[in-house]
Amino acid sequence: MxxxxxxxxxxxxxxxxxxxxxxxxxxxxxxxxxxxxxxxxxxxxxxxxxxxxxxxxxxxxxxxxxxxxxxxxxxxxxxxxxxxxxxxxxxxxxxxxxxxxxxxxxxxxxxxxxxxxxxxxxxxxxxxxxxxxxxxxxxxxxxxxxxxxxxxxxxxxxxxxxxxxxxxxxxxxxxxxxxxxxxxxxxxxxxxxxxxxxxxxxxxxxxxxxxxxxxxxxxxxxxxxxxxxxxxxxxxxxxxxxxxxxxxxxxxxxxxxxxxxxxxxxxxxxxxxxxxDCSKIEPQVALPHLPSNTKPVSEVGNIPLDQVVIGSCTNGRMEDLRIAAKVLKGRKIPSYIRLIIIPATQNIYLQAVKEGLTEIFLEAGGVVSTPTCGPCLGGHMGVLAEGEKALATTNRNFKGRMGHPKSEVYLSNPAIAAASALKGRIAHPAKI
Amino acid sequence: MKFKGKVHKFGDDVNTDEIIPAKYLVTTNPKELARHCLEGRSKNFARKVKPGDIVVAGKNFGCASSREHAPLAIKGCSVSCVIAASFARIFFRNCINMGLPILESKEAAKEARQNDILQIDLNKGEIRNVTKKRIYRVQPFPRFLKRIISFGGLMRYVRKSDV
Missing domain, CATH: 3.30.499.10 (Aconitase, domain 3)
Structure with a gap:
């Protein structure tokens, strides 16, 4: 054997x-x-x-x-x-x-x-x-x-x-x-x-x-x-x-x-x-309160959001920032939504600046933070209030994971996250 | 080792954020952590739990984070033992390493109800539900783990066997 x-x-x-x-x-x-x-x-x-x-x-x-x-x-x-x-x-x-x-x-x-x-x-x-x-x-x-x-x-x-x-x-x-x-x-x-x-x-x-x-x-x-x-x-x-x-x-x-x-x-x-069979796999969203509670993004329905986080050890790398920037470029997020983008390392941050990605994020109405795990575990830099909903490119959506026990976390890839920030609700990037 | 205590019953997939939310991870003091133990699942647990009581849960107890603050918070409540249908692996390791007794038993976990009285004999590998008059046999730990436990946790094992 x-x-x-x-x-x-x-x-x-x-x-x-x-x-x-x-x-x-x-x-x-x-x-x-x-x-x-x-x-x-x-x-x-x-x-x-x-x-x-x-x-x-x-x-x-x-x-x-x-x-x-x-x-x-x-x-x-x-x-x-x-x-x-x-x-x-x-x-x-x-x-x-x-x-x-x-x-x-x-x-x-x-x-x-x-x-x-x-x-x-x-x-x-x-x-x-x-x-x-x-x-x-x-x-x-x-x-x-x-x-x-x-x-x-x-x-x-x-x-x-x-x-x-x-x-x-x-x-x-x-x-x-x-x-x-x-x-x-x-x-x-x-x-x-x-x-x-x-x-x-x-x-x-x-x-x-x-x-x-x-x-x-x-x-x-x-x-x-x-x-x-x-x-x-x-x-x-x-x-x-x-x-x-x-x-x-x-x-x-x-x-x-x-x-x-x-x-x-x-x-x-x-x-x-x-x-x-990957030809049958669509972009996925994990609904509250377990990472296994997944659905194709097309079946999620109308979920209005208060916050979008792009970052973490799961999705804070160059490819993630590039695809988010591609979706956000030249567009603006609605005034009632918060978009927090966290490059995972100093080098990624610097590269994002050099490639003009940070400019795209800032012009879209997002904030770009220094590297930190921060909001992913409800630590800091974007903790949720009671009843708030966030879509995050992080890895866990347990009850209260990002803040108040009565807040909700949805998980997705960075392209979906960026598109959702623009729409103010969970959205497919092809639909913006 | 033998314990007797009252059951505090929890469901499946109790995660470490529920055992001890991240906002409390700014300390390593077991007594301080204990004040918020399991508050993600039960607001009253930390207030109600008495020394020697037993936590009983469904499958995948302690899933998610590696934070040792989770078993530390449970230990800080002076819980004598955790019984679950299954444990998440890092949580399992942490318990063995810090000497918090845990037992895996699908039947005992399923049948025990809130406030039942359990009597546990670790050496015999036996859980007795005194309230329901039922006895469950538990798979004994493999020899390797027993050795770590018999040293009183990983740090004592390391000091005596390697350094």
Whole structure:
């Protein structure tokens, strides 16, 4: 029996020839990540252990991105814990406001994570890096503390569900729509404890930005990780980013590719195989209050909106901003709607300025914010009032997720979001 | 380990935003977090819960965020144990790692009602619904996890076995 890409990466990091689903292993971790919500707890645990130094100063990454720029005094205090620890441990990768980006956009961009890596992060959307062909899973703060000390962590080898996306994508359909459609199909626990391996010609045709959105939301189906085998597009991305940031990338990408671009064997063991015909998939919207509550945008009906957010670790990348700008260009949003656009990293922000996208957003009546997770989790920069409705390109629409418990969140791709901002209600970009 | 307590019953897919909304994540103090525990599902839970009480829920309990503040808030309420039809995986990890007892049992979770009295024997892997006079057997934890639990959580395990 052959192995899946996930089993190969896990085996390589556990020093084994092969691993089986269900097996418990201890594996070496290439990169461990924490943010301003989860790292303070990990640092507290680290300090209690009496250990003085992290296992490797270039493998522990801290990104205060959730409530930063600090939203209030208590969150400033939390962020300060990271800053002080990063200084004390002389961490190679610490990103404060001004360099900071949303962690799951920032790490790939900076060439810190690459194909074949084993990455853990005390953030549930750590599964994003699976788009690079890495095993990448969200864990808790205590897990992060243990890795900071030992460089290793326990894992249960997950079963893999293979998803095959056939055919060509319809216009306005992106990786976000494929993953929303899939979660709508299998439910919020449809891949519980499992890996979602995304394959098929439609996935091969996706840009890296779209692949990141797709793997990012694997957690919303309960998955341990999402993964796309590295191909030409992955390599181009990795080469560009790692050579671009070669002086900063340590170890350089070549050394972090443990499995020399792993792919799943043809006779690999999948617990389930699901096939989708992409010609039948329209842009999707997830209605309140679960990401699995999806409908094609044409069936959503008349939903008036108070706010639209374009950004987050799911959809705050260049491709997302470009398509939003394409829809918004030369148009104005109605005066009663708020459009908040959040480039995910400083580089994306700068690029958006250079390409004239920020000008388009501002002229349309939107605001462009510094990178932050902010409104996605109801932190700051666009919290909702009672009874308000928002459409967001984020990843969760639970009750009260963006603010008041009686507010509502709808999820979509950035093109739908931009079109909806213009119409003041959920709308298809082809209809503006 | 044995516990006895009153049931606080919840439904399916209880997410971490409901267990502890993000606006409270500016502290790591369990007692402070406990004041808002599960307020997304039940406004009164934090006020009503007594030390030793048991949280019982449907499928996919603790889904979404990795925030350890969620099990920490439950622990802060001095809840003795969480029983669910199934758990989201990061939440499951967090509980094992911080030593909050959790048990997976579809039947026990389905049949228990608000205010039922449960008696739990972790070593035997047994849930006894005293009110309904029913006994449920629970799949014991795999050996690897038992080892972490027997050390009293991941940090103790790490300190004793690796450093």
């Amino acid at each position: 052959g192995l899946t890409i996930t089993e190969k990466i896990l085996a390589a990091h556990a020093g084994k020839k092969r691993v089986e689903p269900g097996e418990f292993i201890e594996a070496k971790v290439d990169i461990a990540l924490g943010n301003d919500i989860t790292a303070p707890l990990a640092i507290e645990e680290f300090r209690k252990s009496g250990v003085k130094k992290v296992f490797d100063r270039s493998k522990v990454v801290l990104v205060p991105d959730h409530f930063t720029p600090n939203k209030d005094a208590p969150s400033a205090q939390q962020a300060k814990i990271l800053r002080d620890f990063a200084k004390e441990q002389n961490l190679k990768y610490y990103f404060d406001v001004g360099r900071m980006g949303i962690e799951h956009a920032l790490l790939p961009e900076q060439g810190i994570v690459g194909p074949g890596d084993l990455i853990i992060g005390a953030d549930s959307h750590t599964c994003t890096y699976g788009a690079l062909g890495a095993f990448s899973a969200g864990v808790g703060s205590t897990d992060l503390a243990a890795v900071m000390i030992t460089g290793k962590l326990w894992f249960k080898v997950p079963e893999t569900i293979r998803f095959i996306y056939r055919g060509k994508l319809n216009k306005w359909v992106s990786g976000k729509d494929l993953i929303l459609y899939t979660i709508g199909d299998i439910g919020v626990d449809g891949a519980l404890y499992k890996t979602m391996e995304f394959t098929g010609e439609a996935v091969s045709s996706l840009s890296m930005d779209s692949r990141f959105s797709m793997c990012n939301m694997a957690i919303e189906a309960g998955a341990k990780s999402g993964i796309i085998a590295p191909d030409k597009i992955t390599l181009e991305y990795a080469k560009k980013h790692c050579s671009l940031f070669q002086p900063k990338a340590d170890p350089p990408l070549a050394d972090t590719v443990h499995c020399s671009l792993p792919t799943s064997d043809p006779d690999a063991n999948y617990c389930e195989i699901r096939k989708y």
